[in-house]
Amino acid sequence: MTKEEDAAKKKKKETDKNETFVEKQMTEEGAGGQEGKTVVVAIRMDSQSRELLTWALVKAAAPGDRVVALHVLSSSASAGAGSSAAASGQPAAVFSLAKELDAMLAVYEGFCNLKQIDLKLKICKGSSIRKVLVSEAKAFAASILILGVAKDSRAMGSSSISVAKFCAKKLPSDCSVVALSEGKIFFQREAADNSKSQKKSSKDSSKVNSDENNEMFCLLPIVGTKRVNDKDCKSSYVPEENACSTCPDQNDSSSTDGSTGNNCSICAPEAAAPPLDELKKEDSLALVPVKKKSEAPPTSSMPIVVKDSREARQGWPSLRRLVLTGRKSISLEKHKSSAVQSGKPYSSVHPDRKSKKPDGTMILNLDGENGAVVQVGADSPPPPSVLSDEEGRLPEELESLEQKYSSVCRIFSKEELMQATSNFSPENLIGKGGSSNVYKAYLSDGKELAVKTLKPSQDAIKEFVSEIEIITTLHHKNIISLFGFCFENNSLMLVYDYASRGSLEDILHGEKESKPVLSWPERYKVAIGVAEALDYLHGGGSTEPAIHRDVKSSNILLSEDFEPQLSDFGLATWASASTSQPSCSDVAGTFGYLAPEYILYGKVNEKIDVYAFGVVLLELLSGRKPISAVCPKGQESLVMWAKPILQDGDVKKIIDPGLKHEFDSNQVERMILAASLCVRRLHGARPQIALISKLLRGDDGTVEWARLEVSSRAEVLDDEMLNLESDIKSHLNLALLDVEDDSISVSSTDHTADSLTVSSSVENYLQWRWSRSSNFD
Ligand SMILES: Nc1ncnc2c1ncn2[C@@H]1O[C@H](COP(=O)(O)OP(=O)(O)OP(=O)(O)O)[C@@H](O)[C@H]1O
Numbered sequence: 001m002t003k004e005e006d007a008a009k010k011k012k013k014e015t016d017k018n019e020t021f022v023e024k025q026m027t028e029e030g031a032g033g034q035e036g037k038t039v040v041v042a043i044r045m046d047s048q049s050r051e052l053l054t055w056a057l058v059k060a061a062a063p064g065d066r067v068v069a070l071h072v073l074s075s076s077a078s079a080g081a082g083s084s085a086a087a088s089g090q091p092a093a094v095f096s097l098a099k100e101l102d103a104m105l106a107v108y109e110g111f112c113n114l115k116q117i118d119l120k121l122k123i124c125k126g127s128s129i130r131k132v133l134v135s136e137a138k139a140f141a142a143s144i145l146i147l148g149v150a151k152d153s154r155a156m157g158s159s160s161i162s163v164a165k166f167c168a169k170k171l172p173s174d175c176s177v178v179a180l181s182e183g184k185i186f187f188q189r190e191a192a193d194n195s196k197s198q199k200k201s202s203k204d205s206s207k208v209n210s211d212e213n214n215e216m217f218c219l220l221p222i223v224g225t226k227r228v229n230d231k232d233c234k235s236s237y238v239p240e241e242n243a244c245s246t247c248p249d250q251n252d253s254s255s256t257d258g259s260t261g262n263n264c265s266i267c268a269p270e271a272a273a274p275p276l277d278e279l280k281k282e283d284s285l286a287l288v289p290v291k292k293k294s295e296a297p298p299t300s301s302m303p304i305v306v307k308d309s310r311e312a313r314q315g316w317p318s319l320r321r322l323v324l325t326g327r328k329s330i331s332l333e334k335h336k337s338s339a340v341q342s343g344k345p346y347s348s349v350h351p352d353r354k355s356k357k358p359d360g361t362m363i364l365n366l367d368g369e370n371g372a373v374v375q376v377g378a379d380s381p382p383p384p385s386v387l388s389d390e391e392g393r394l395p396e397e398l399e400s401l402e403q404k405y406s407s408v409c410r411i412f413s414k415e416e417l418m419q420a421t422s423n424f425s426p427e428n429l430i431g432k433g434g435s436s437n438v439y440k441a442y443l444s445d446g447k448e449l450a451v452k453t454l455k456p457s458q459d460a461i462k463e464f465v466s467e468i469e470i471i472t473t474l475h476h477k478n479i480i481s482l483f484g485f486c487f488e489n490n491s492l493m494l495v496y497d498y499a500s501r502g503s504l505e506d507i508l509h510g511e512k513e514s515k516p517v518l519s520w521p522e523r524y525k526v527a528i529g530v531a532e533a534l535d536y537l538h539g540g541g542s543t544e545p546a547i548h549r550d551v552k553s554s555n556i557l558l559s560e561d562f563e564p565q566l567s568d569f570g571l572a573t574w575a576s577a578s579t580s581q582p583s584c585s586d587v588a589g590t591f592g593y594l595a596p597e598y599i600l601y602g603k604v605n606e607k608i609d610v611y612a613f614g615v616v617l618l619e620l621l622s623g624r625k626p627i628s629a630v631c632p633k634g635q636e637s638l639v640m641w642a643k644p645i646l647q648d649g650d651v652k653k654i655i656d657p658g659l660k661h662e663f664d665s666n667q668v669e670r671m672i673l674a675a676s677l678c679v680r681r682l683h684g685a686r687p688q689i690a691l692i693s694k695l696l697r698g699d700d701g702t703v704e705w706a707r708l709e710v711s712s713r714a715e716v717l718d719d720e721m722l723n724l725e726s727d728i729k730s731h732l733n734l735a736l737l738d739v740e741d742d743s744i745s746v747s748s749t750d751h752t753a754d755s756l757t758v759s760s761s762v763e764n765y766l767q768w769r770w771s772r773s774s775n776f777d
Contacts (some may be wrong), residue, residue: 036062036063036064036065036066036118037061037062037065037066037142037143037144038065038066038067038068038140038141038142038143039056039060039061039065039066039067039068039142039143039144039146040067040068040070040133040136040137040140040142040144040145040146041053041056041067041068041069041070041145041146041147042070042071042072042129042133042145042146042147042148043069043070043071043101043104044071044148045071045097045100045101045104048148048181049069049104049148050104050107051148051180051182051183052146052147052148052180053067053069053104053105053108054108054600055146055180055183056144056146057108057111057112057117057119058111060144060146060178061117062117063116063117064116064117065117065118066117066118066119066120066140067112067117067118067119067120068120068121068122068136068140068142069101069105069119069120069121069122070122070123070124070133070136071097071101071121071122071123071124072123072124072125072126072129072132072133073094073097073123073124073125073126074125074126074127074128074129074132094123097123098121098123101121101123102121105119105121107599107602109591111599122136124136129163130163130166130167133145133147133163133167134166134167134170134171137167137171137175138171138172138175142171142175143174143175143176143191144175144176144177144178144191145167145171145175145176145177145178146178146179146180147163147164147167147177147178147179147180148179148180148181149161149164149179149180149181149186149187161179161186161187163179164177164178164179164186164187164189165187168187168189173191173192174191174192175191176188176189176190176191177189394487395461397461397462397465398461398464398465398487401465401468401485401487405468405472405485408472409468409472409482409483409484409485409495410483410484410495411484411485411486412484412485412486412493412495413486413488414486414488414489414491414493416486417441417451417486417493417495420441420442420443420449420451421439421440421441421451424437424439424451424453425439428440428441430450430502431450431502431503433452433554433568435454435455435457435460436452436453436454436455437452437453438450438451438452438453439451439453440498441495441498448498448500449483449495449496449497449498450495450496450497450498450499451493451494451495451496452493452494452495452496453491453492453493454492454493454494456490456491456492460492461492463570463571464485464487464492464494464570466569466570466572466573467482467494467568467569467570467572468482468485468494470546470569470572470573470574471569471572473543473544474536474537474543474546474569476532476533476536476537476541477529477563478529478530478532478533478536478563478564478565478566479533479536479537479565479566479567480496480497480499480557480565480566480567481496481497482494482495482496483495483496483497496567497565499557499558499559499565499567500558500559500560501557501558501559501560501562502557502558503553503554503555503556503557503558504526504553504554504556504557504558504564504616504619504620505552505553505554505556506554507558508553508619508620508623509553509619509623509625517623517656517658517659518562518620519659519662520659520662520663520664520667520668521664522562523620523621524664524667524671524696525562525563525564526556526558526562526564526620527616527617527620527671527674527696528693528696528697529563529564529565530551530556530564530566530613530616531613531674531689531692531693531696532693533564533565533566534548534551534566534609534610534613534689534693535689535690535693537566537572537609538575538606538609538688538689538690539575540689540690540693544574544575544576545574545575545576545606546572546573546574546575547572547573547574547575547604547605547606547608547609548566548569548571548572548609548612549571549572549573549604549608549609550568550570550571550572550590550593550612551566551593551609551612551613551616552590552592552593552612552615552616552626553616553619553626555567555568556616573604575605575606591626591627592615592625592626592627592637592638593611593612593615593616593626594608594611594612595607595608595611595612595683596611596681597682597683598611603683605683606688606689607683607684607686608683609689610678610683610686610687610688610689610692611678611679611680611683611686613678613689613692614639614674614675614676614677614678614679614686615638615639615678615679617671617674617675617678618638618639618642618654618675618679619638620671621642621654621655621656621668621671621672621675622638622642622654622655622656623656623657623658623659624638624641624656625638626638626639639679642654642675642679643679646672646675646676646710647676647710649669649672649710651665651668651669651672654672655668666698667698670695670696670698670703670706671696673695673703673706673707673710674692674695674696674706676710677692677695677706677709677710678692
């Protein structure tokens with residue numbers, strides 16, 4: 001046997017070992033038992049942790065499972081300045097760390113929703129990381145504990161394999177322990193009987209207590225809220241599955257800060273929640289400390305929860321970054337319309353909020369240990385100033401705005417905008433975004449405008465400034481014009497031209513009763529207009545190239561004559577400022593429109609706009625939503641549903657039945673070709689938007705080229721597989737695919753268990769996992 005063959009054999013063996021473990025987990029745990037298992041993943045704020053999470057979610061967790069991303073703050077740790085500052089109890093550092101970790105997890109929201117995995121974040125503090133890991137894994141009755149293998153062993157005080165060994169020794173035999181690096185298992189202690197551990201209920205787990213010495217902080221979503229029995233917990237709402245440990249038993253009311261009052265923000269009397277019907281389950285999040293309570297049932301007191309995907313699943317959310325982008329919070333598909341219709345306020349986090357006590361509103365003191373859950377609906381009281389410091393000074397970036405932009409747009413006073421919107425009356429509320437309200441405004445000369453009020457936060461300021469900076473350089477008929485802005489009295493407002501037909505999303509997917517179906521010529525006009533806008537944005541108009549980063553139907557507004565206007569440049573970035581390097585904390589956008597490389601690696605270039613535009617084209621063609629829970633299994637994702645149909649070129653199957661065969665078949669063909677090319681898995685295989693624009697307009701040569709390109713898909717797939725392999729290896733070495741040198745020849749359509757290690761692409765892999773998972777239900 002040659003040296004190479006020997007190495008290949010060794011490699012294969014390693015892969016098989018990984019697979020055996022994975023398959024075992026999948027078959028034993030994923031078989032859809034009533035109660036899912038808990039997978040605990042020890043994470044830090046680094047890219048390796050992202051690998052671990054990806055591995056845990058894709059390989060170890062099955063539908064119905066809970067994955068707990070556990071971050072341990074150790075006073076002895078040197079895991080980064082933020083981490084050690086947080087560990088030493090600096091409140092702001094704790095909060096900022098929680099925000100960063102939250103952002104890291106936010107990337108997985110979409111995947112977790114599709115996979116029905118409940119992803120939670122927990123931050124603990126303890127003197128020994130390994131001991132905390134053991135006690136937490138026990139407390140969660142974890143079936144698997146996943147750890148990284150530290151390259152710099154000093155980072156965690158000792159080698160991570162030794163940590164893994166320690167954990168394996170201390171944890172019950174029904175908990176597997178796995179230590180990974182770059183997708184390879186370096187240490188593995190398999191559970192003696194996983195099927196047994198799977199059955200472990202939260203009741204069982206209550207017998208095992210968290211380490212008394214672990215100080216815990218938590219981010220807790222008020223999702224799936226239910227009123228807790230008065231006897232158990234007064235004036236409180238507690239997430240169904242995450243009731244505070246103090247609620248069921250209030251005997252122990254000591255708190256982490258040593259005060260005698262109940263310091264749990266969920267059951268503390270001062271944390272009086274609004275009536276149930278005023279809480280929108282998808283929007284709430286609190287950072288709360290959870291006091292130690294040895295008798296408490298740990299699984300029902302999970303102190304840290306960032307996302308509860310099982311709740312969100314019900315509404316198939318368009319997922320947003322929750323904390324870092326400030327105004328981009330989780331919103332469900334029907335969020336905007338329902339919010340507007342009902343006019344109900346909803347809750348979200350204001351990290352910078354100081355103590356406040358409005359009526360009926362859950363507001364907590366905020367320091368590093370306390371988060372603030374505040375009502376921020378249309379009629380909520382104004383939050384304290386984040387625009388100026390105590391001495392009334394404005395942040396630097398705001399100070400120069402007026403001077404810089406007064407020549408290109410109008411600076412409004414708040415008074416003027418109040419008048420123009422009849423005091424921001426609910427009747428003038430025309431739309432709602434993740435963290436914004438949009439009101440119709442009338443100037444005294446009769447001009448109609450749209451005023452977007454941003455909920456103030458430090459991140460909102462950044463987006464406000466960035467949007468003004470970028471949008472004022474753009475002059476295109478298909479890009480919304482910024483008419484003016486206002487920052488005053490703690491208000492951040494952007495004033496745009498009014499688009500009388502509202503958003504494409506509302507027109508395509510909104511309440512149908514009164515609205516006629518968008519006709520084919522209008523759809524085609526929208527497609528052409530948005531392609532031109534993007535072409536211009538990406539540098540085709542010889543402006544400095546920029547990337548929108550949030551192309552979606554709700555950000556395409558329509559004028560009276562259906563001229564589309566690309567809007568919402570809050571996430572936009574100059575192409576020169578974007579990086580193709582993976583980033584843990586800079587993924588934003590809306591699930592359903594996110595390009596695979598962006599979800600997985602956080603890679604930003606103009607091709608993420610091309611991908612998102614492809615999804616919009618599919619919406620225009622089919623009238624379907626990007627993600628829809630009402631579709632049959634395997635068809636929830638518009639892209640996944642459409643891809644095989646696009647490949648067949650079967651117009652009848654893809655075209656919106658609402659069009660009743662009234663369409664131009666040449667234009668439809670071009671749109672199908674364009675969509676096929678835009679939603680290609682690999683960004684390199686997606687054409688520039690300029691070419692797509694030419695194709696849509698019917699340029700003969702481009703149409704010919706596109707036909708060939710799309711029909712020679714099989715050949716391209718091979719290339720894609722090769723590219724994907726090097727992409728993954730060179731960029732992240734993600735544990736997701738385990739692509740091996742000798743595995744490329746395996747067919748991409750061979751979705752058998754054996755092909756798991758050689759899945760042709762991220763998307764195929766996810767699709768395969770999804771369809772497989774669906775069978776478990
Ligand atoms: N200039 C405008 N003219 C008419 N309607 C508008 C205008 N701007 C926004 N809207 C309406 O307000 C809604 C909310 O817009 P906004 O940009 O705040 O949120 P979004 O983009 O839908 O969500 P998010 O900000 O979370 O991405 C839009 O979908 C649209 O219906």
